[in-house]
Amino acid sequence: MASFRFFSVFLWSIASLVMAAPVAVETDYDVIVIGGGPAGLSATSGLSRVQRRTLMLDSGIYRNDPTRHMHDVIGNDGTVPAVFRALARDQISRYNASTTMRNATVTSLESINNGSYYRATDSDGEEYTARRIVLGTGMKDILPITPGVAEGWGKGIYWCPWCDGYEHRGQSFGILGNLSDVMGSVIEVWTLNQDIIAFVNGTNTPEQQAALDAKYPNWEAQLQAYNVTINNETIVSIDRLRDGSTNNDPAQDLEFDLFRVNLTDGSSIERAAFITNFPDDQQSTLPRALNLTMDGTKIKVGTNMKSSDNGIYAIGDANNDGATNVPHAMFSGKRAAVYIHGMSYDL
Numbered sequence: 001m002a003s004f005r006f007f008s009v010f011l012w013s014i015a016s017l018v019m020a021a022p023v024a025v026e027t028d029y030d031v032i033v034i035g036g037g038p039a040g041l042s043a044t045s046g047l048s049r050v051q052r053r054t055l056m057l058d059s060g061i062y063r064n065d066p067t068r069h070m071h072d073v074i075g076n077d078g079t080v081p082a083v084f085r086a087l088a089r090d091q092i093s094r095y096n097a098s099t100t101m102r103n104a105t106v107t108s109l110e111s112i113n114n115g116s117y118y119r120a121t122d123s124d125g126e127e128y129t130a131r132r133i134v135l136g137t138g139m140k141d142i143l144p145i146t147p148g149v150a151e152g153w154g155k156g157i158y159w160c161p162w163c164d165g166y167e168h169r170g171q172s173f174g175i176l177g178n179l180s181d182v183m184g185s186v187i188e189v190w191t192l193n194q195d196i197i198a199f200v201n202g203t204n205t206p207e208q209q210a211a212l213d214a215k216y217p218n219w220e221a222q223l224q225a226y227n228v229t230i231n232n233e234t235i236v237s238i239d240r241l242r243d244g245s246t247n248n249d250p251a252q253d254l255e256f257d258l259f260r261v262n263l264t265d266g267s268s269i270e271r272a273a274f275i276t277n278f279p280d281d282q283q284s285t286l287p288r289a290l291n292l293t294m295d296g297t298k299i300k301v302g303t304n305m306k307s308s309d310n311g312i313y314a315i316g317d318a319n320n321d322g323a324t325n326v327p328h329a330m331f332s333g334k335r336a337a338v339y340i341h342g343m344s345y346d347l
């Protein structure tokens with residue numbers, strides 16, 4: 001009788017465990033990648049190569065779209081960003097047995113059953129489900145309303161010296177942004193440009209000087225050593241005088257843009273190119289809607305690109321790992337793909 005009771009209790013325990021075990025819900029995909037820039041394409045490629053059921057949803061908004069050409073991308077130096085994306089999508093399309101790519105903007109993303117799976121809804125009302133989400137949604141630059149800045153963005157006015165600086169080497173140069181950021185920009189560009197004026201637009205204030213002191217205690221002597229001039233006049237507008245798209249020397253990899261900076265005191269100064277220090281923010285509203293942990297304006301991630309939500313990964317410019325260029329964005333996408341494939345036994 002004791003043996004029978006023990007066996008009955010054992011069976012009941014097993015049955016209870018089975019009943020309590022979560023039932024795996026069938027999803028449309030293993031992984032949904034949101035974003036079709038270099039990071040999202042890299043993640044999609046990595047997942048496709050191991051035949052994970054993958055959906056990439058591409059909003060058609062890309063941070064580097066305004067620039068003329070990509071640079072410092074091994075094997076694709078000088079490639080137009082749109083051409084790079086088209087080539088990548090064409091190559092990934094070979095894996096169409098497991099991968100789908102669609103042009104759509106994700107308007108909402110919902111975690112179901114504490115992250116056991118996710119439901120994405122696009123602007124057309126279409127819904128898709130997956131076990132894992134990869135956010136390659138990127139960042140957007142917050143440009144000032146100064147006339148001429150947006151018009152010249154990515155074409156002589158840029159924020160990345162590795163992306164655009166070489167094509168404007170040896171030319172007259174300007175820095176746009178707050179005084180507190182000037183020294184960092186000078187350090188980045190001084191090997192390329194030696195005729196530098198920092199247009200700080202009225203921010204040469206005691207507060208900004210104190211902020212710069214905290215970062216570079218000897219900044220005044222350093223700026224003098226680099227022969228950098230500080231101009232504190234407010235900028236009225238920036239006019240384009242010459243377009244480097246048509247005025248260039250391909251043999252020397254030079255673009256000859258020219259701008260005129262108009263100031264409130266009535267003076268104007270000509271510069272061939274500018275590096276900027278403008279703020280940025282998440283391109284998509286999804287990270288904050290999901291209450292992901294942020295590091296300033298960036299999504300906080302671990303070494304494998306996992307966010308504070310165990311099923312959501314953030315790659316490229318959107319995360320806080322420093323991926324603010326195409327090669328690093330591609331690396332982060334591939335790293336997330338490898339980790340998802342290797343660690344997600346339940347997909």
